[in-house]
Amino acid sequence: MSYNNILSSFKNGITTITINRPKKLNALNKATISELHEAFNAANIHKETQVIIVTGSGEKAFVAGADISEFANFSGEEGAELAQKGQDLLFNFIENLNTPVIAAVNGFALGGGLELAMACHFRVASDNAKMGLPEVSLGVIPGYGGTQRLPQLIGKGRAMEMIMTAGMIDANKALNYGLVNHVTTQEELLNLSESIGLKVMRNSPVAIGKAIEAVNAGFKSGVNGFTKEIASFGACFDSDDFKEGTTAFLEKRKANFPGK
Structure with a gap:
């Protein structure tokens, strides 16, 4: 299948999905969310795929957020519809896949990018990763599950602080918080993610x-x-x-x- 905003490849039982908008720091727009849904669905029904890894292209960003230009002029009703559709099509969809999904977080994972990583079953980060939910600095709140999944992963108090300050944390603090499972170098990020995937594949x-x-x-x-x-x-x-x-x-x- 051909995509405009993502890449999908298969090797040794692992499908790797790469968000490929480096000039936009891999920001999520409607088209990218739709393509991600198609790619995850295709990998999930692919009989030889036993693990899915999702990452971002380039060295700067996993996903630096949503594409704000698409919804800057939305009404409240349109905003709620955007969040509902995004959650149903991608974020909840990933969380409930029967195929395990690993987020290989390289660089910035902000807003919708962190929400995408949190929807995955667990996360591996590069040591240059920066994570946060900066939505309140724009006068809005996380809308793709961030207010729900972040407290589940790191606890209510820490989640409240991250959301209300709109601040970023680095990879080591994310590891300490339990937001990510492992931290490694940028060069070894995919290798480590694949190594963990191969361990998963030994099982039923x-x-x-x-x-x-x-x-x-x-x-x-x-x-x-x-x-x-x-x-x-x-x-x-x-x-x-x-x-x-x-x-x-x-x-x-x-x-x-x-x-x-």
Whole structure:
């Protein structure tokens, strides 16, 4: 599939999606959000893809924010529609994919860029990364899930401070806060992300998908995460992956999971 604003490549079970608007610091506009949805959906249904990595092109930015020029003159109704559509099409969509998604955060991840990274299942950052939600400096608040996911990841107090000051934190502070899982050099960022992806790929795709569903359920209003875990745990028993995994364990050999 051909894209104007992103690149997508596949190798060794990993699909890497790169936001490719370096002159705009990879800012998210409507067209890019739409293309990202298409690329993530295509990777998720691609039978050979077991892990997805998303990153930004160039050395300066993962995603430096949303394209403000697209909505500077919006009404309140139009703004709410923008946030709803973006959350449904991309951010919530990524969070609920059964294929694990790793954000390889290179450089600036601000506003919608940090929200994109937080929608992924976990994050690896380069040591030059800077992260923040500066929306209040523009007279608006994060609209792509930032007010919800940031407190879940780093706690309410720290999230309130980051949002209200509109400040940025560096990669090491993000690691200390639990916002990212690992920090490495810019040169090693994709290598480390791929290395982690390969470790994930050793395990059952069915079980990983069910684990994602169960973990996410614990953060959803009106959903009992323990009940979801029990149902997902039981569903694993009906999978070919469970049969292969337990048989391989008893036979003292490496499992070859069929992914179904």
